[in-house]
Amino acid sequence: MNIKQFLPHSLGHYVNFSLLFIITFILKLYNLPFMLGVTISLASVGLFLILRLYGVQKAIISAVIIHFLFVLFFQTSVFDIVFILEIICVSVLATFMKRGNLVFWDLLFWVFVGGPLSVLIYHLMYVQHIENVFYFQSMINVTNGLLNALLADILLAYIPFHKWMTSRRDQRRGEMYIHQILFHFSITMIIVPFLLIVGITNLHSHQLEKGQARQIAVNTVNSFELELLNWRQDDLRRLQLHGAVQRGYIEDIIQKYAGDEWYNVVVLDNDSDVIIASGLSSGDIHSAKEYEEMYEKREISPYFYRYIPYESENELMRWGEGYYLYWRDLNVSNLSAVVVFPLSYFQQRMFDTYIDQFQTFIVFVVLAMGIAYLLNRLLIRRLNNLAATTTGLPRKLQQKSVIHWPNTRVYELHSLVRNFKHMSTKLVSMFNEKEDMNEQLKEQASQLRESEKSLHQYAYYDMLTGLPNRLHFQQYLQELIKTYGEDRFAVIFVDLNQFKQINDTLGHVAGDELLKKVAQRLEETVSDNVKVFRLGGDEFTVVVHPVSDEDLRQLAKKLEDLFIDPIDVMDMTLYVSASMGVSMY
Template structure:
């Protein structure tokens, strides 16, 4: 069990690790975009969580792989590697000191993140203070947000204990830390969403504004060119200097501010006129274009690897291109992103400053609230520290007053509890004095039986274990005699428990007389006693056991009556039968049950044969639980024949067990085990169902409709639901009730006779026949049978054996049969084995005969052949 738990925990640990790594890769491919290359990444949430749980040694290779994929496959800016440095920093910090992540991460961004960002801006080709501030602010905010979420997940979810990564108690989280996390998270999340939304809105606004400006300018130039005469159009086609001058002049008139560039090209993309030749040359370089609207493009210089996310946007342009139909010209209006980028960056910086201010206010507010709450809580904690010890020493306590209702209520509760504890300590002191004065009495109660004053079970265990542990004379051996009074429960039930207690006292007095230093007696409980005897000669235990039995020859005087009782003694010897106390007691108990079966006052020594027999019973009982479900049980069938015709008039169903190892096991062995274990109820129902099914099958196949007899245990009648179960079986198999004969023994009526008779009457009303089996071996007489709802009496073989040879026994059997017939009962003689027995019971007019003379119990296929042979004659 323990190993399976460890294996499942190991599997969960690595499945969680793999899942977090997959989430890290997934987040590396999907980044929420803000504007102009600035974006948020949540990869480090999962990586920092893994660092905290698994350590930097396991996570670092994964982190390197994740960011390598981001740069070389997802083409992210190389600047994103700063988050890899953040993972390394946090990992190294955790190796030095386990704790919270947010403080070390803030130190990273101040001491390492800012210089790295500044150097990256320098090497990217343009050091802009605004660009540096916005890039560092958003990146640092991104990193701190990731660390905050990772810290919250690790601190408030017991992932380490779930995955078996930590064995000690979880890290305690202070109230101040919880309040800080809650305040910062409630502010940071809305601002994050607001920045994403505002970034997209700003991008849309700048795009629409640029489109409108570029469209108006291009349409203005197009309107002028549409008024040109044909000779000017021809001059443009010939690239005449005059017409090109006109175009340059036209561009100049439409360029009121240096906010955009205008370029006019021919169909071969040759520049004919422009207001910015450098921009025109730059646009001839490879560009990555994105179509925004009809004739409206967004162009970014094409670079495979960039350093900063804002680097490509420095030379990015909005381009509106209009192609003229009458004149083979293309008018391009290019608006650089720089015209809007700096303004939007400033707005973002203002938002970040606003968020920082709110976070600072929230942190201060959380600190003030924490100070206000914490002061009262700390005072209460100081007052309740070592409270029991201080109360024992009667140290006066000072309880704080608080303006917070809950804390004030808690203080009052502690105050009341301390008063109760003080009172309890005073009572405990008084009780301790009484306990000390009662030590001898407690010892008596602990080690001696209060009823008989004999040593009790606890002292018995101590004495026996001490004897077994002694390194004394090995010639001295030990006998343990386990005793149980016979019929003690019957005496208790009939005469009362008070009389039973007196009997136990009388028995203890007789045991005290024969006990001595070498043979001590103990009462284990109830009616169980045990002698522990030290002896040297082999016959000593046998002699002493006889002496114990002699104690029960005389009656016991119990108040107004005298009672005879007997005792059963089981004896085990040390070291012959075992060297441990458990073995010796178990084997003495086993021997005692054998003695109880012998009756009267008797004793029995343990033997290996006894243990083998009990082990066989246990083996069969354990196997019996699986026999029914594994189809090891099967039915055999024995005919009941008519004395007159010799034809089969009934069939008795009998159960057999084919054990996979022991072979065929006799019902005489396993039926008593089924009775004691309670399995007989389930086995009986299985036999009845199988018998009904087989009878219905034979009827459907054309065999004679012969009643089927099935034995029912007495336990069936001491439970509810028997009638419903039989009705269900008949409905399931489709067999009519008139073809079922239930055989019961006389033991059914030993107790609860009236309910049993009521159940049998209901079965008779259903059409089912009832038979008394093994008549003559139980407690009933024929005079009692007339009050029972039965129709058949089956005479047991022990009752009729040798009746044809004994005149007295013959007369008794004849009288029983005649009396049964006079009561309207049919009589079946079972156990017919000879021709003489058959002729004898035929003359006595028995209704049916059964026995090996006609047929042994046969399996189904052989019995079918028997029926076919019989009815074909």
């Protein structure tokens, strides 16, 4: 079995594909963190590149294999199939839709399939711990998917992947199209700055909120500590023993400074047991050691920490189950105060802001695509019309076809059309001059052929009788000897008797007429092996090739019989005889 039946492409083809597959797997494995559990995945970029460079089949198989590996080794939910459906739907759209690009096809997928399906899957698989979390996650997926499609489309347009494709069958042409450049420019200049502003604004807002939360915690704990400093030692000892009256006082203090705020205040004794916790049950509060065992801890500033569970259903929900904690020992009776800020509060604020901004994002997407469409209609269609008009322009002008030039108000395009019109006018003038020159050349060529024919006639034929002349006779003999040197041939010399007397008595005109009549009779003997020549004056030769003795006798008898009948010349009857001699070779 031929190995090419199993591996029809070159080794470089499979190496490049494998590298792209590995990069896609790594991009799927390591998402880019943004804030509060929001992550950006670039895995679809790799799959889109595989789709456009290596075909639909390899792209879909790659998506299925990567998803299977993540389900098997990284506990990804088997129902998280949007990753695969995106590639399948875009592949189908790319196959059956002649117009469009990755961004347009991916937008259709997310509007009609990906977005609604994401909301449904999140509702079925996960518990909603924050309002609108499923819609927010779906919007993030839509935004992420469209950015991946845009990035892949830009990479395919401007990076010469075709130079790295080692198989001729796989090589793609490396042209760039103006409509692509305008589309990418419009989308990038509108959407990317908008997303950067939204991202930076949200990040900055969260940093401010985080700083405000810490300041609130500091103020709350300081105020709480000042209140406790005014207590009697006896009350503080009873508080350490979790006295009901003292706990009631603590609740009043917490209510005074925290009230119905979105954060909670916890007071711990020297054994880290909960004395009082506002808005939290005792089971929700853990010791510092327990927090470190259950949560990933990060110190943000002195006494201010971020705790995130090690495991959860997904990254966004893992952060939603975490806290900002301000944990400080009080200078009163070995007590500790903890101010708890649930991260879900910050997430909720981010969700509400982003959901409002997402509507603006959709408006900007539509606006960018509208601008790209208008630019395409204004420039690209005119350029395409001009390209179609000028394609085969010389042939159209030669055929005198009517040229329909596009009309445009764009100055540069109008100048280009004007230049083409001027050039076509020059071409028409050149074609007309060419036709005139061709006619002249044809006439001159005809005259040259006639001249050549006349010169050949003058050089090799007798002008009086039309028979081949002496030069022709000599060349013919040389050719016979050179080509048929071993064959026999005969040369018969024919000389008219008393021709000089006829010429002197009857005149040269009568002599010329006689020579013509004799030549006509000699031509009656011409055949494939018999040629007649006039050497000059009254001398003629007959060349016979090939020749046998019998043929030669018959020809000699025939030549002799030619002079039996008289010849009429200028109303006179002349009896002419000839002397003949034969030379054999």
